[in-house]
Amino acid sequence: MNDKIVLENIYKSYYLAGVTTEVLSGVNLKVEENETLAIVGPSGVGKTTLLHIMGTLMKPTSGKIYIDGLDISTLGDDALSSFRNKKIGFVFQFHHLLPEFTALENVMMPLLIRGNDGAEEKAAEMLKLVGLGGKEKHRPSQLSGGERQRVAVARAIVTRPSILLADEPTGNLDWKTSEGVLDLLFSLKEEFSITMVIVTHNRHVAEKCGKIYLLERGKIRCYTD
Amino acid sequence: MKFTLFIALRYLFSKRKQTFISVISAVSILGITIGVASLVIALALVSGFQGEIQGKVLRATSAIMASPVSSRGIEDWKELCHRLEKFSFVKRAYPQAIIQALASSEYDIKPIMLRGLDPENLPDWIGGLMEGGIVIGDKLMEELGISPGDFITVYLPSVELTPFGPRAKARRVKVTGAFSSGLYILDNTSGAFPIGRGRELFSIKPEVNYINIDVDDIYRAEEYSKILDKEFPDLIFTPWNVINRTLFESLKLEKRIIFLVIALIVVVAALNIIASLVLLVMEKIKDIGILMSMGARRNDIAKIFMAQGTFIGIIGVLLGEIIGILASWAASTFRLIRIPADIYQIGYVPFHVKPLEAAGVGIFALIISFLSTIYPARKASKIDPSEAIRYE
Known part of the structure; x- marks a missing residue:
C-alpha cells in the first residue's frame, strides 16, 4: 500500500493573549491509500487542528506534511489552493453550505472555482447520487439537517478528490440521520476509492473505520492495534 | 461566468441576514447616485451658462476685433x-x-x-x-x-x-x-x-475705427490674432474670448470649485461602500473559509468583494447619470428655473450636458468606488481559512 498522507513530527502552537499553547507536540501519522482512519479524542484536544493541517488549510509550527509523496510546504499559496481543489474534499460538522446559493449551486462551487465546464451537469448527477434529485433549487434553509449534510458530502466529492477529510460529519445530526449520512460517506468512499480521515468523538462512528487513532496531550497513538 | 462574479452578484442581490448591511449598501448606492447626479447637473449648469453667454457674445461681436494703435480711426x-x-x-x-x-x-x-x-x-x-x-x-x-x-x-x-x-x-x-x-x-x-x-x-x-474679422474656427481665434499681429503692426487684434476674459475665466473657476465641492458627496458615498463591504466581510467570514477550503485563492476572495463594491458603484453611477441628464434636460427644455435677466444676461438657467463631462463624472465615481473596495477586499483575502471555518 502507498502512503497517501504522511505527517512527520508535527508541532502546532497557538499564541493568544501573551500565552503560547502547544496543541500538537510531535505528531507522526501515516494514512495509507484507500484506508479509512478515525481520529478520536476529547474536545479541544486539537483534532480539528490536525485535520486542517492535513488538509493544508493551516500550516504547522514545525514538521513536514507529504501528500502523495509531495512535500506541501514547497507549494505557494495559489498552488496550495489549486492542490486543495484537486485532491481534497472537506465535510464539516456544520454543513457550512453557502446560504445564498441553491443546493445545486453549492455543489457546483468547487467546479466553478476550478473553472470546469459542465459544472451544472456534474453537480446535478452528484446530487442524485446522494439521494437529493429534485432538490436542486432548494436553498440550504429549505433543507433538513440530514439533507444539508448530504449536499455538503456531494460538494466535497464532486471534484473526485482522492482524500476526504470529515470533521465530526454527523456531530450535529440525530442518530437515525447520522446513520444515513455515514452509510453514504462509506459507500461513496468505496465507489470513488477515496482515502478518508474522520475526526469524531463518537465511538460508533470511529468503529466503522479501519483504524482508530487517539489524540491526547498533543500526541497521537494507534488505538486499534 | 467566473465564480467570483457569480458570488458577488448573489451577495449583492440576495436578502441579508443582517438587514443593516442591505441598508448601508442601499445608502452607498444612493450616495453615489446623488453625487453623480449633482455633478452632472452642476456641470451642465455651468456649461449651459458658458455656452449661452458665449453664443450671445459671439453674436454681439466677431471672433477677432482689430483696432488701430492710434486713436484716429x-x-x-x-x-x-x-x-x-x-x-x-x-x-x-x-x-x-x-x-x-x-x-x-x-x-x-x-x-x-x-x-x-x-x-x-x-x-x-x-x-x-x-x-x-x-x-x-x-x-x-x-x-x-x-x-x-x-x-x-x-x-x-x-x-x-x-x-x-x-x-x-x-x-x-x-x-x-x-x-x-x-x-x-x-x-x-x-x-x-x-x-x-x-x-x-x-x-x-x-x-x-474697428475691423471685425470672422474666422473658420472661433476656438483658434487667439492663435489667429497672434499671426495677424505680426502682419499688421499698426493694428491690435483682440480675440473674442480675451474681450470677455474675466467672464469666461470666472465661469471656468466656478466650474472647478463646483466640481470639487460636489465631488465630496461621492467621496462620502465611497466611505459607505467601505463600511458596507467591511461588514459584509465580517458576515461572510465563514463563507470565505469554506471557499478557501474548496480551493478558492486569496485573490479570488479579494475579487468577490471588489466586484461587489464596483457593482454598487456602477449601479449608483448609472442611476446618477440617468437622473442628472434627465433633470438637466427637463430644467433646460421647460425653463424650470427663472432668473433675472438684467443680472445674468439670460432669463432662465440653461443646462447643457456635455457628453465628455458626464462621462468624466461617471469614470471619476467608478474609480472612487473601485478604490474604496481595496481595503475591505484585502482584509477578506488575508483571512485565515482554518480560523474562519471555526469562527462562531
Missing part, C-alpha cells in the same frame, strides 16, 4: 479688409465704428455704445438698419421711455465751440426702431447705425 479700411481676407482662416473682414456716447430723452439719460455696422454684414439680431436714424436696444428704449420714431439727443465725447463757449458735441437723431439680441448688456446699452452715415449723423471722421 482707420482710413484705409477697404484695403485692410481686402488684405485680411487673403488669409485662409479669415472668412470675412468688415468695418465697424464704435462711439461711446450718452443718449438723452425727455425722461432719462443713459450711456450708449453706438455701433456703425456694415449693412452688408449685419449681425442677425439686428432686424435692419433704417436709413436716416439709429436703432437701439429694446431695454434701452424702455429705459429712455421712448418709442420708434421719437428723437433723442446724443452727447458725443468731444467738444465743439459754440457762440456760448465750448460745449459737449450733441446731435439730435431719430430712433427708427429697436432690436433685441437677448444679451442684456447689448440691449441695455447699445445702438446701431449704418456705417458711412456717421459723418452725417454725428459729424465723426474717419467713419471706421
Whole structure:
C-alpha cells in the first residue's frame, strides 16, 4: 500500500493573549491509500487542528506534511489552493453550505472555482447520487439537517478528490440521520476509492473505520492495534 | 461566468441576514447616485451658462476685433479688409465704428455704445438698419421711455465751440426702431447705425475705427490674432474670448470649485461602500473559509468583494447619470428655473450636458468606488481559512 498522507513530527502552537499553547507536540501519522482512519479524542484536544493541517488549510509550527509523496510546504499559496481543489474534499460538522446559493449551486462551487465546464451537469448527477434529485433549487434553509449534510458530502466529492477529510460529519445530526449520512460517506468512499480521515468523538462512528487513532496531550497513538 | 462574479452578484442581490448591511449598501448606492447626479447637473449648469453667454457674445461681436494703435480711426479700411481676407482662416473682414456716447430723452439719460455696422454684414439680431436714424436696444428704449420714431439727443465725447463757449458735441437723431439680441448688456446699452452715415449723423471722421474679422474656427481665434499681429503692426487684434476674459475665466473657476465641492458627496458615498463591504466581510467570514477550503485563492476572495463594491458603484453611477441628464434636460427644455435677466444676461438657467463631462463624472465615481473596495477586499483575502471555518 502507498502512503497517501504522511505527517512527520508535527508541532502546532497557538499564541493568544501573551500565552503560547502547544496543541500538537510531535505528531507522526501515516494514512495509507484507500484506508479509512478515525481520529478520536476529547474536545479541544486539537483534532480539528490536525485535520486542517492535513488538509493544508493551516500550516504547522514545525514538521513536514507529504501528500502523495509531495512535500506541501514547497507549494505557494495559489498552488496550495489549486492542490486543495484537486485532491481534497472537506465535510464539516456544520454543513457550512453557502446560504445564498441553491443546493445545486453549492455543489457546483468547487467546479466553478476550478473553472470546469459542465459544472451544472456534474453537480446535478452528484446530487442524485446522494439521494437529493429534485432538490436542486432548494436553498440550504429549505433543507433538513440530514439533507444539508448530504449536499455538503456531494460538494466535497464532486471534484473526485482522492482524500476526504470529515470533521465530526454527523456531530450535529440525530442518530437515525447520522446513520444515513455515514452509510453514504462509506459507500461513496468505496465507489470513488477515496482515502478518508474522520475526526469524531463518537465511538460508533470511529468503529466503522479501519483504524482508530487517539489524540491526547498533543500526541497521537494507534488505538486499534 | 467566473465564480467570483457569480458570488458577488448573489451577495449583492440576495436578502441579508443582517438587514443593516442591505441598508448601508442601499445608502452607498444612493450616495453615489446623488453625487453623480449633482455633478452632472452642476456641470451642465455651468456649461449651459458658458455656452449661452458665449453664443450671445459671439453674436454681439466677431471672433477677432482689430483696432488701430492710434486713436484716429482707420482710413484705409477697404484695403485692410481686402488684405485680411487673403488669409485662409479669415472668412470675412468688415468695418465697424464704435462711439461711446450718452443718449438723452425727455425722461432719462443713459450711456450708449453706438455701433456703425456694415449693412452688408449685419449681425442677425439686428432686424435692419433704417436709413436716416439709429436703432437701439429694446431695454434701452424702455429705459429712455421712448418709442420708434421719437428723437433723442446724443452727447458725443468731444467738444465743439459754440457762440456760448465750448460745449459737449450733441446731435439730435431719430430712433427708427429697436432690436433685441437677448444679451442684456447689448440691449441695455447699445445702438446701431449704418456705417458711412456717421459723418452725417454725428459729424465723426474717419467713419471706421474697428475691423471685425470672422474666422473658420472661433476656438483658434487667439492663435489667429497672434499671426495677424505680426502682419499688421499698426493694428491690435483682440480675440473674442480675451474681450470677455474675466467672464469666461470666472465661469471656468466656478466650474472647478463646483466640481470639487460636489465631488465630496461621492467621496462620502465611497466611505459607505467601505463600511458596507467591511461588514459584509465580517458576515461572510465563514463563507470565505469554506471557499478557501474548496480551493478558492486569496485573490479570488479579494475579487468577490471588489466586484461587489464596483457593482454598487456602477449601479449608483448609472442611476446618477440617468437622473442628472434627465433633470438637466427637463430644467433646460421647460425653463424650470427663472432668473433675472438684467443680472445674468439670460432669463432662465440653461443646462447643457456635455457628453465628455458626464462621462468624466461617471469614470471619476467608478474609480472612487473601485478604490474604496481595496481595503475591505484585502482584509477578506488575508483571512485565515482554518480560523474562519471555526469562527462562531
